[in-house]
Amino acid sequence: MNLDRPLPHSIEAETCVLGCMILDNSLLEKAQQIFSKKDVFYARKNQVLYDCMIELHIKKLPIDLTNLRYALKESDLLDLVGEDYLVALEDTVPHVLSFEFYANEVLRLFNDRKKIELATRIIEGAYAGKYTDVSEFISSFENHKADSDGIVQPMSLEAEVMKLHENGGLQPGLSTGWPEVDKYYTVKPGQLTIVTGIPSHGKSTWVTNFMVNFAKRHQWKFAVFSPENQPLSRYIGEIISMYVDRDKSFNKLSQGEVLYSLEWVHNHFVFLEQSDTGLTVDDLIGKAKACISRFGVKGFVFDPWNEVNHSRLDGQTETEYVSLALSKLKRLAQGNNIHVWLVAHPTKLQKRVDGTYGVPTLYDISGSAHFRNKADCGLSIWRDILDVENKTEVHIQKIRFREVGKPGMAILKYNVFSNRFG
């Protein structure tokens, strides 16, 4: 089937991204985080240049015009890119600060092209009368590399596998900002983390503190659905206390400090308001996607699960509903290369003989064992509420990929003034 118009692209955005990386080589790693796929560039010469930059980076060589020209010549690709185009790259950049904006634009357009390609194949399949069950056909394409029969042959993944190897193989995720937690849990885009814990044991406080760490350290932006943290001005005050990280609470900051910090919060967070009827998982996913394209959001936090409107279809069991909803959240994470955190309460727990409650697991979350089965990573936050030292235990109960971490437990101390864990 022929498309009679060009696929969406922006040569200007692509050249700006490449130019920024020449001016500031450290941006290449950021680009690799934003673009999970290799072939995000529309123009062949831009794709060649991006590949070449990755190669220089792997060889620990500076990404500059001299090295790029040499590497392109070596692989007979200089004519394809063109000397003049290469030299002009640096001049096309309005400012390196625009990098993230242009990179997200390149990613958005790449995703649009993929959607059009997918839709075209679906239409072709329908014309050919090949598929009786449309939903099955669509889900086969969600596995990206599946051919039209849903069967993947390993050599079709050659480029991805070689790229993974070139980029250093199976690498850990990004640091949480707490070395003791990093031993067990790091963060990869494209995954779903489920956090559980007994009420008042500090799940929300820990997740919020985690977001602040992550936004500071990796410049991630977060979309947060946290209806219990109302009014929002109060929640933002708590975030500010965590951000400034001094032994003083929000109340003791100067007006200047508050205003400065508020601007930082503004640049790293957006909040989703609850609706009167309660937002459904589909509503939240729609809003998350809007936040990804409008604000370049990389992390999405649902806190807690029981504040979501869980209306089910007629005849659908709770287990089926949970399974489908978690699959949708995983697809949101994978398809957009973001990380999703879901906070969920355990069901009523059994008291221990000493009257205290033990550490809940993902199997204790009300609704279904799918919380354990579908999560890529599972954490349980627990504390002894009588502990005078305010210690919190972070139990890492499930890690799907070994490079991301391993099961274990990290202890963090909570500071009541800064509201931070350290």
Ligand SMILES: Nc1ncnc2c1ncn2[C@@H]1O[C@H](COP(=O)(O)OP(=O)(O)OP(=O)(O)O)[C@@H](O)[C@H]1O
């Ligand atoms: N280690 C700790 N020591 C003392 N206080 C803590 C500790 N961790 C959290 N807190 C405090 O406990 C209170 C409850 O924390 P938080 O709201 O984060 O818990 P939660 O597990 O999310 O609860 P819920 O399930 O009810 O939403 C907050 O006031 C928080 O400041």
